[in-house]
Amino acid sequence: MLKQRVITAIVLLLVLLPAVFAPVAWPFALLTLVMVAAAGWEWGRLNGASSAASVSMGVVVAVLCLAAYLAGWVGVGGSPAWWIACAVWVLGGALAVKVGPSSWPQLPKAGRWVLGVAMLFTAWLALASAKVVGLNFLLSVFCLVWVADIAAYFGGRTFGRRKLAPSISPGKSWEGVWSGMVGVMVLAAVWIWIDKTWATGSPSLFTLLWQRFDAPGLLLALVFLCAMSVIGDLVESLVKRAAGAKDSSQLLPGHGGVLDRVDALLPVFPIALALSSI
Template identity: 30%
Template sequence: MKKRIITAIIALLIFVPILIYGKLPFIILTYLMASIGLYELLRMRNISLGTFPAIITLVFLWFLLLPNTVELHLTKIDIVIVYIIIMLFYTVLSKNRFTFDEVGFTLIAMLYLTIGFFFFMETRLQSLAYVFYLLIVVWSTDTGAYFTGRALGKRKLWPDISPNKTVAGAIGGILFACVFGYIFQVIHPLPIPKHLMLTATVFLSMAGQIGDLVASAYKRHYDVKDSGKLLPGHGGILDRMDSLLFVFPIFHIIYVLL
């Protein structure tokens, strides 16, 4: 527990000032986290970071993460198409040592990280307040799920994927998120009506929990406890960002609809 607390304090001392300042340092930090996240996923599949597929996937990940303010001759969809063609051609060049299944894995891994970290970055470039609101939603969901689950949790939510999660914990997480999201709205009003904000908070809390379950599912599939060891007591980057990788894209969709 001591190691976990020390790591959290150090990480916050680095992360929060860069988050508040934004601009290029924040973009660099986002690129770094996404790159480490890709390394963690590739390692689960036993794809070495120094191989051609890993290097190409990393390069295309960087292209897809470019902010919308950067003009490209190709659209993001065009970039994905080029990536797929290159990777499929590589299966032929490698004489199927790099398989069709591995092409699918690297593609999904790249898109999974791109979607989450891109909208994390875009949200910060648009408004720091939105980022803090979403962080509060995720952290209060985790806290509420933990304490409610321990106090009232009997029925398991999805034991085959995450044995410790309970239905009561999931509901408690949503309630905590609504309470703390509302408090944030009172202290720092967002340009969203309170009733719509509470509705959005419910969906965002659910999205965060689904993101957590998705991470649990692929870690269980590849038989790893944590995605990495970068953060002592916490695991890897994906262990800390799994909920946020779902919350930020869902927030973007909700924001567009509103």
């Protein structure tokens, strides 16, 4: 299993890194479009859609993303979509976590399907727009989520006592969440120092938040973004648990599915763009 995970990770990096570092935006937009289309297919399978309907959901997500790109929506500053996504994730995510996996299947299938398509489309639009903002900004948002997850894992294993959401994800603890937040604050301090010391070409998310809100606002924004990364993870875990599935799919051998890898990114990218647009 470990060998399989390593091989898959290497292949993903070989595909992802050239698109991330490309001087133009379209390779990254195209690659992430394929990823969210696959995630749309997974969402359909997890929410009771037939094989044909699940494929159709993936196609719909891809078509919407392509249409948005051709219409010039990518990179548009201050888009209301970021704030709408922020409100939906905060209110809907909190409600979903509160009611738990048993209540999720009681929602109408069509409503869950539309919600998934909208969620993935908005996340793609934010991902592609972040690339347009600048490489430094894009990488800083990715690293925020990754560091929060890594620090939460090790902090939870070391200090974890109180369960965060035992009916959804028994392995998560409040101590892990706090550890993730501390890790991100350290990351932000280092990144802001790097932005000040070297010419990075574009400001990072951390520098933008520092410039807009000063230190207290930066800390609150980081806590909020870390919390929403946890919400994204919990919502996907809730949907899988409600479906009786361990992974969203087996598209990524050793890693599960696309949703398993991007769940925490889905709310964070739109919210990061919303906060940085103030």
